[in-house]
């Protein structure tokens with residue numbers, strides 16, 4: 001019996017909520033809240049009669065801490081699942097502390113306005129000190145560790161697939177396969193085709209900012225930064241086939257470098273088709289990816305937000321997307337004095353996801369782990385006060401839940417390595 005407040009009702013949240021409703025003996029009560037309450041009402045209507053979970057909806061602007069505190073106090077949840085946008089992470093964490101409730105999210109904090117001088121001063125200092133220039137990093141949320149510990153509350157950060165499951169795979173490899181891990185390569189392949197010349201698989205603003213940023217990775221425990229898309233490899237993915245993939249900065253590299261410090265090299269690769277890259281380069285060249293407001297016909301607009309309004313809503317891609325995703329981690333290291341390698345991954349089919357929950361696999365592979373992470377917190381399998389990323393918990397019950405609820409693992413003890 002537990003009450004959960006879900007903030008956000010976009011592509012990922014809609015999957016997470018539907019999966020929670022499949023586990024209605026645990027998720028007995030859910031409140032779905034966002035600024036556009038009609039979207040929350042539509043999902044509630046779709047699910048009613050198909051689940052025992054009692055659902056309510058609410059309007060909330062999660063940029064406003066007081067509104068979130070008021071909603072938490074009136075609904076009295078055991079857990080707040082933040083599946084809105086990374087911009088809201090800190091206000092929702094503050095609200096959870098004030099109202100005394102556990103917190104989780106699927107992506108680490110980044111500011112909506114990267115021109116804000118007070119944020120920028122801290123950001124520029126971090127770029128120099130740490131050596132990577134992505135707009136997002138864990139420092140903002142790790143700064144809440146002591147406050148959550150003292151309040152006896154848990155904050156679980158980044159519980160989607162990547163970040164999220166990829167870190168559980170690292171903890172699993174460390175627990176079951178290796179005495180020491182030397183290298184980690186995270187490979188995110190989307191072999192899906194939606195038939196549009198250009199569309200993003202999740203929130204366009206967050207997605208385009210992530211992939212247009214410089215790439216970075218850990219080598220000998222230090223950050224190395226490279227121009228965007230400048231390291232390319234080809235890999236033959238199980239279930240998908242050969243794809244080009246590019247080295248990107250990704251948030252779990254930062255936490256894995258802290259929590260698995262013996263790993264000398266940690267890299268993240270994502271596949272992109274040529275059409276996606278050509279469109280992105282062109283949009284960037286003409287300034288459409290900018291987050292700085294410009295005046296247009298007497299009205300202030302933010303180019304990337306305007307672009308988001310023109311692009312297909314990721315939540316509508318499901319019906320037309322065919323093909324599979326394959327996401328996982330390749331490790332090298334030692335066990336009992338012997339060198340070994342290991343690959344753990346999941347293959348997910350876009351159309352199977354659509355048949356089950358009406359979404360494509362990118363939302364599905366994020367929404368299912370969000371539900372499984374919530375399940376770990378509600379069933380007290382992951383139960384310690386403070387702020388944690390996924391690799392800091394026992395991976396076994398989480399990976400067993402993923403196996404059960406739609407994202408089964410596959411393993412290969414002799415994988416082809418990435419050079």
Ligand code: NDP
Nearest residue numbers: 008009010011012035036062084107160161162163202203
């Ligand atoms: P969408 O844009 O589809 O949905 C975002 C939702 O948040 C909308 O329902 C929006 O509704 C709501 N929202 C936005 N701002 C506010 C606000 N101020 N107050 C309340 N609600 C708000 O995004 P996705 O579902 O694609 O992504 C959700 C999250 O998942 C993002 O943080 C994304 O980075 C993360 N993600 C993580 C992945 C992983 O593997 N870890 C992979 C993919 C995504 P409204 O506008 O009505 O308020």
